[in-house]
Amino acid sequence: MGSEMQVVPARRGRAVRLKAGQAIRIVNTHGSQVVDTWAFNADDMGEFMSMEHLHATLGSVFPVTGGALVTNRRRPILVLEEDSSPGRHDTVIAACDVHRYALLGCQGYHDNCTDNLHAALGMLGLRSGETPAPLNLWMNIPIGAEGRIEWGEPLSKPGDHVVLRAAMDCIVAMSTCPQDMIPINGANCTPTEVHYEVLG
Amino acid sequence: MGSEMQVVPARRGRAVRLKAGQAIRIVNTHGSQVVDTWAFNADDMGEFMSMEHLHATLGSVFPVTGGALVTNRRRPILVLEEDSSPGRHDTVIAACDVHRYALLGCQGYHDNCTDNLHAALGMLGLRSGETPAPLNLWMNIPIGAEGRIEWGEPLSKPGDHVVLRAAMDCIVAMSTCPQDMIPINGANCTPTEVHYEVLG
Numbered sequence: 434m435g436s437e438m439q440v441v442p443a444r445r446g447r448a449v450r451l452k453a454g455q456a457i458r459i460v461n462t463h464g465s466q467v468v469d470t471w472a473f474n475a476d477d478m479g480e481f482m483s484m485e486h487l488h489a490t491l492g493s494v495f496p497v498t499g500g501a502l503v504t505n506r507r508r509p510i511l512v513l514e515e516d517s518s519p520g521r522h523d524t525v526i527a528a529c530d531v532h533r534y535a536l537l538g539c540q541g542y543h544d545n546c547t548d549n550l551h552a553a554l555g556m557l558g559l560r561s562g563e564t565p566a567p568l569n570l571w572m573n574i575p576i577g578a579e580g581r582i583e584w585g586e587p588l589s590k591p592g593d594h595v596v597l598r599a600a601m602d603c604i605v606a607m608s609t610c611p612q613d614m615i616p617i618n619g620a621n622c623t624p625t626e627v628h629y630e631v632l633g
Numbered sequence: 634m635g636s637e638m639q640v641v642p643a644r645r646g647r648a649v650r651l652k653a654g655q656a657i658r659i660v661n662t663h664g665s666q667v668v669d670t671w672a673f674n675a676d677d678m679g680e681f682m683s684m685e686h687l688h689a690t691l692g693s694v695f696p697v698t699g700g701a702l703v704t705n706r707r708r709p710i711l712v713l714e715e716d717s718s719p720g721r722h723d724t725v726i727a728a729c730d731v732h733r734y735a736l737l738g739c740q741g742y743h744d745n746c747t748d749n750l751h752a753a754l755g756m757l758g759l760r761s762g763e764t765p766a767p768l769n770l771w772m773n774i775p776i777g778a779e780g781r782i783e784w785g786e787p788l789s790k791p792g793d794h795v796v797l798r799a800a801m802d803c804i805v806a807m808s809t810c811p812q813d814m815i816p817i818n819g820a821n822c823t824p825t826e827v828h829y830e831v832l833g
Contacts, residue, residue, distance in 0.1 A: 484685070485727035485766040488782060490736075494725060495780035505764070507732040525694060525725060527685035532707040536690075563763055564705070566685040576776050580695035582688060 441468070443624045444611035446549030448557050449631060450475060451599035456514060456632040459607065461571055464591035465619030466627050467610040469528050469546040469567040472502070472510045475602035478559065480504045482511065484524040484566040494524050494576060501600060502568065510603050515596035518589040523572035525582070528564055529612055537614045549608035559604060570595060572610070572617060586619050596632065641668070643824045644811035646749030648757050649831060650675060651799035656714060656832040659807065661771055664791035665819030666827050667810040669728050669746040669767040672702070672710045675802035678759065680704045682711065684724040684766040694724050694776060701800060702768065710803050715796035718789040723772035725782070728764055729812055737814045749808035759804060770795060772810070772817060786819050796832065 438460070441447045451457060459468060474480035483505040488494060490503045498516045501509035527533075528550065534543035547564050554561055571593070573585035597605065607629065613622045638660070641647045651657060659668060674680035683705040688694060690703045698716045701709035727733075728750065734743035747764050754761055771793070773785035797805065807829065813822045 483727065485725065488725045489727055489733065492782045493780045494776060494782065505727070507730075507736060525685065525688045527683065527689055527705070530707075533689065536707060566766070576694060576780065578778070580693045580776065582692045582694065 438628045438630045441607050441609050441627050441629065443609050443626045444544040446553035446606060446608040448553040448559070448604055448606040450557065451603050451605055451631065453599050453601050456596050456598040457605050458594055458596045458630050458632055459570065460592060460594045460628045461518070461589045462591065462628050463625040464589055464593065465571070465587040466625045467572040467587065467612070467618055468570040468627055469550070469608040469610055470570050471550060471565055471567050471606045473561065473604045474504065474510065475604055478561050480506050481561070481563070481565045482568065484568065487524060495520060496522055496524065496568065509600035511597040511605070512600055513595060514598045515594065518571060518593040518595070521571070521573045521588050523569035523574040524566070525576070526569060526572065526574055528567050528608070529610060534614065539614065544611035546608040546610050550606050553606045553608070554604070557604065584615055584617055586616055638828045638830045641807050641809050641827050641829065643809050643826050644744040646753035646806060646808040648753040648759070648804055648806040650757065651803050651805055651831065653799050653801050656796050656798040657805050658794055658796045658830050658832055659770065660792060660794045660828045661718070661789045662791065662828050663825040664789055664793065665771070665787040666825045667772040667787065667812070667818050668770040668827055669750070669808040669810055670770050671750060671765055671767050671806045673761065673804045674704065674710065675804055678761050680706050681761070681763070681765045682768065684768065687724060695720060696722055696724065696768065709800035711797040711805070712800055713795060714798045715794065718771060718793040718795070721771070721773045721788050723769035723774040724766070725776070726769060726772065726774055728767050728808070729810060734814065739814065744811035746808040746810050750806050753806045753808070754804070757804065784815055784817055786816055
């Protein structure tokens, strides 16, 4: 059931099917790439990993290694089984979209995680009417005492990885965030590829 | 264009239509009732107030008096024009639902904000396929330095109010949170009615 490393090219999306018990290992190849991540029940796209439900279940805005990531029906869909990075993954910020880049001053189309999600699902012949709030792997958003959000640079290093184990048959979608107008993908504002493999 | 005070009974939902420029004043009549609140574009239920988009726009997990509440297309839909309370309103926790109460140990059906939202929309002949993350008025969820969430009691007092001014024609839905298993609606765990009026 092993597999080879696959690439998510810079600024793009990919989705994979996992059977319950399988896992995906996502590698931050160059060290500072944010990966917006979603999961959907393979039998019902209306059930998906939900950050607002996770907050209540977990009692935290940061995921916990060994802990379950839950759906909008509060069922475990993935387990964050391994995390070699300091564990700073964002759960409160929406996927970027054309509106976000327009507000930042971008003229014309800009690659974005929302469109990448739907394109990645489309490659598998799937469709979601929703864009759930993503698990933003390696996105470093400290929240201050008065609720103030800061836009930090990732704390990860090249080769850091997470392993997400499927608790049900599911689709995992990833987008290498194309944000190049603020340093969310590191100080040089250059989105990069990441790699992944499915573990049997 | 004035109107009279209306009630949202304890443990129930209500929805109202607002024209751009109109406002709704919501009064925490008995002082410690959480009100889950949503807003939808009147011309397109697929556009709605979105907490995860708000976080990015606002740079905060707490709404700001005088500030706009934005949609999943990052457009202002409501403005928090007045707030007589200390301003602690939650934006990170999902609406409660049957699954939440089952996990808390409830046997059988429990009133919940998710069903209240859809029932309230149904009273206006409307339907949403989604349950967006709500603005939980008066719900006091401090977030600690390490991202830890606490379930606090409301900091509001009887008669505290907010005024939400419509930035576009919209539907505002409210649910008096029926949570009576943890003290999110105050120490005595007793959900109460709240009142509202539409301001021309």
